[in-house]
Amino acid sequence: MYRVRGLLFSLSFAEPAVMRLFEGTPWDRPPRCERCGELETACHCPPLPPPAPTRKPPDQQRARVAVEKRAKGKLVTVVRGLTAADNDLVDLLTRLKTACGAGGTVKEDLLEIQGDHQRRVSTLLAEIGYRV
Ligand SMILES: [Zn+2]
Secondary structure, eight states, X not given: OHHHHHHHHHHHHHHHHHHGGGXXXXXXXXXXXXXXXXXXXGOOOOOOOOOOOOOOOGGGOBOEEEEEEOGGGOEEEEEESOOTTTSXXXXXXXXXXXXXXXXXXXXXXXEEEESOOHHHHHHHHHHHTOBO
16 A cells, blocks of 8 residues: 555656656757757857767667688688668777777778687677677
């Protein structure tokens, strides 16, 4: 009984916070600029930086890891299926290079790590949350 009351209490307290989710969005734009206090039509504040691009979460992306042979018989571990639009591939490459202790490059939507590191690359990608 008390537990139910407590729950109801916390729910009613939570309500105003939920309503505030719309603050500052196009659905609840205040008539005055939040930074300078001027009416928005009279505001001369510099434009805000664009919002971060929305990216697909790792668990909605499948990475394909393969070891391929390059010129002079060199082996490279290649990661396909992760696009530059949905991932920070440069950052990802850095993490893979560190994990493998090897060099590598980003080529558009493809990552290459020098040497045969299929298992380590697959493990790290799975740890990050990618479907491998
Ligand atoms: Zn302003």
